[in-house]
Amino acid sequence: MKIIKSLLFTLVLSTISIGLFTSCEDGVVLFSIEDDKQLGAQTAAQIASDPEQFPILPRQGNEAAYSYLQNMTDQILNSGEVKYRNEFVWKLHIIDQDVLNAFATPGGYIYVYTGLIKYLNTVDDLAGVMGHEIAHSDNRHSSKALQRQYGVQILLSILLGNDPGTLAQIAGSLAGTIDGLKFSQKNEADADDQSVIYLSSTDYACNGAATFFEQLLADGSVSSGPSFLSTHPSPDNRVADINSKATDIGCSVSQSNDNTDNMTYAEFQALFD
Secondary structure, eight states, X not given: OXXXXXXXXXXXXXXXXXXXXXXXXXXXOOSOHHHHHHHHHHHHHHHHTOTTTSOBXXXXXXXXXXXXXXXXXXXXXXXXXXXXXXTSOOEEEEEOXXXXXXXXXXXXXXXXXXXXXXXXXXXXXXXXXXXXXXXXXXTTHHXXXXXXXXXXXXXXHHXXXXXXXXXXXXXXXXXXXXXXXXXXXXXXXXXXXXXXXXXXXSSSOTTHHHHHHHHHHHHTOGGGXXXXXXXXXOHHHHHHHHHHHHHHHTOOOSOOOSOBTTXXXXXXXXXXX
């Protein structure tokens, strides 16, 4: 089966110009949804195998923390706006490191650092970040960026189980620990907009991503913030764009009642002290 898949993919590459996705800002995804899921699963396994770099909190003993974050994620996923709601796995992981970051792999594996959770002021801020990361996965931005960064042939060899070394690099790239995955400016803008749309039907303020950026700006923490800021040093413009999107679709920007899964955000944060 691997040989057949390799031959078929080689045929695709022979009929589609590589420049089709490398010269265009948004890119073209040559992988199937099943390939996204397989690459995500392999990346998740690689991350799980490296607890020194990615100290994932086990679910056992941290049920309250995972339940809180799952409740938030479910509200976003059930907004009716997530295209691959039923196709991707949408599995949560909490990484116990004092890092201001979150990321998502192809296929819907979501990782949130405790450092980010403790840094944010409100549950709406975290919901905005979660919406942004879900959008990257759902819009297949991660797959497009990986194609640009590593090339289709290398990713194919990983899918076929022939390049475990590069798989470790991809895990680090997604997390921003090696060379942060470079999303296009359009991808970032789309993820910001989609976060607003996702949150518009939830209990959270739909511009949560904007208030998160505002906090980074106020604290002067942009340079140490999430990896998706590294190539876009003007989050103040993104604040304006996110708030404009909220105005355009007429969604609520009022802060939520801060009671997710019968727990306040402060109580949730305290779980990681």
